[in-house]
Amino acid sequence: MRQIYMDHSATTPVDPEVFNAMIPYYNDRFGNASSVHALGRQARQAVDQARSQVGELLGASGREIIFTSGGTEANNQAIISYLDNNPDKGKHLITSAIEHHAVLDTCLHLAKRGYELTVLPVTPDGLVEPDILREAMKPATALVSIMHANNEVGTIQPIKELAAIAHAGRAIFHTDAVQTVGKLPVDVKEMNVDMLSASSHKLHGPKGVGCLYVSQGIRVGNFLHGGGQERGLRSGTENVPGIVGFGKACQLAQINMPERQARLSEMGQRLQEGILSTIPHTRLTGHPVNRLPGSVSVCFEFVEGESILLMLDSYGIMASSGSACTSGSLDPSHVLLALGLPHEIAHGSLRLTLGKDNTEEDVDMVLEVLPGIIQNLRNMSPLYN
Numbered sequence: 431m432r433q434i435y436m437d438h439s440a441t442t443p444v445d446p447e448v449f450n451a452m453i454p455y456y457n458d459r460f461g462n463a464s465s466v467h468a469l470g471r472q473a474r475q476a477v478d479q480a481r482s483q484v485g486e487l488l489g490a491s492g493r494e495i496i497f498t499s500g501g502t503e504a505n506n507q508a509i510i511s512y513l514d515n516n517p518d519k520g521k522h523l524i525t526s527a528i529e530h531h532a533v534l535d536t537c538l539h540l541a542k543r544g545y546e547l548t549v550l551p552v553t554p555d556g557l558v559e560p561d562i563l564r565e566a567m568k569p570a571t572a573l574v575s576i577m578h579a580n581n582e583v584g585t586i587q588p589i590k591e592l593a594a595i596a597h598a599g600r601a602i603f604h605t606d607a608v609q610t611v612g613k614l615p616v617d618v619k620e621m622n623v624d625m626l627s628a629s630s631h632k633l634h635g636p637k638g639v640g641c642l643y644v645s646q647g648i649r650v651g652n653f654l655h656g657g658g659q660e661r662g663l664r665s666g667t668e669n670v671p672g673i674v675g676f677g678k679a680c681q682l683a684q685i686n687m688p689e690r691q692a693r694l695s696e697m698g699q700r701l702q703e704g705i706l707s708t709i710p711h712t713r714l715t716g717h718p719v720n721r722l723p724g725s726v727s728v729c730f731e732f733v734e735g736e737s738i739l740l741m742l743d744s745y746g747i748m749a750s751s752g753s754a755c756t757s758g759s760l761d762p763s764h765v766l767l768a769l770g771l772p773h774e775i776a777h778g779s780l781r782l783t784l785g786k787d788n789t790e791e792d793v794d795m796v797l798e799v800l801p802g803i804i805q806n807l808r809n810m811s812p813l814y815n
């Protein structure tokens with residue numbers, strides 16, 4: 431059976447070009463980037479090149495990039511390291527109700543440690559309203575962390591405006607841009623953010639590697655204690671093949687972005703309109719316009735998201751309901767609840783996220799089978815009849 435993968439917000443396949451770039455660093459170029467000999471220098475050079483490639487995609491200098499084990503670690507490091515190393519900046523932090531758990535749970539951890547935490551509500555479209563942030567700012571606000579685009583419903587935040595409000599209150603601004611880096615133009619200077627997290631496996635790079643951008647002049651301390659790699663900010667022998675792959679993925683994303691962005695946006699639009707126009711009692715979740723290209727998220731009334739996933743899977747179609755991290759639990763996702771959706775409707779959520787390898791035939795296939803799946807499930811539901 432043909433596999434149709436529409437879960438690119440969970441992870442993406444490694445681009446063959448990325449894989450090929452990585453292979454030598456598992457074989458003859460296996461050196462430790464801290465070694466002084468030829469193999470070490472070769473590895474160091476590869477890491478430096480990747481650092482420039484990542485920096486270039488983000489509009490940052492290589493010196494502002496700290497390689498991490500992924501988006502989760504970058505988010506933890508941004509928030510915890512900044513606050514730990516700037517105790518004079520205040521004890522209040524602000525985030526939003528729809529953040530990824532890597533930000534939300536890090537903030538909750540700090541709240542347990544004595545920080546005051548404000549979790550901002552969002553509009554039914556999933557937007558953090560600038561005025562709401564402005565009102566939440568306090569003299570003691572040290573850090574504001576708001577994601578660029580949401581992984582479940584795709585809403586894109588007005589980051590530049592939000593960062594300006596944080597700066598006006600002398601707080602620094604961090605954004606989790608894991609969903610946008612490689613898909614949309616992300617320029618740290620243009621967005622005026624102080625810290626930004628990215629993850630390689632969301633842009634056709636390998637898993638287990640990512641980065642934190644830290645603007646020059648922002649002081650973060652060491653996050654992992656040890657050998658002092660990454661200018662003392664993140665100890666641990668560099669994942670050289672992973673970093674090389676991440677760099678290559680960033681380079682390819684930059685080259686292909688305009689074409690891919692337009693294509694994903696068009697295919698996503700067709701998929702979304704097809705679903706909404708053929709399946710009754712269906713609503714779009716997330717913002718109708720300001721959303722990630724190729725990200726379709728809807729709720730079907732009277733059905734369970736998990737059942738939809740199983741039925742789609744039997745046709746070889748892979749999607750998700752809420753976020754992959756919360757699938758398997760009975761609670762609807764915190765994101766859908768924060769949009770104000772009632773529990774019973776949030777339970778019927780479906781997320782289809784397209785990627786560069788999806789085709790128009792994939793979209794046709796989903797539009798062909800999904801209405802029947804929903805109808806069959808509804809026919810079995812006592813609530814529907």
Ligand SMILES: *Cc1c(COP(=O)(O)O)cnc(C)c1O
Nearest residue numbers: 500501502530532581608609629
């Ligand atoms: C996937 C994701 C993360 C986590 O990144 P990992 O590299 O998988 O740890 C964080 N934030 C968002 C928005 C994500 O989509």
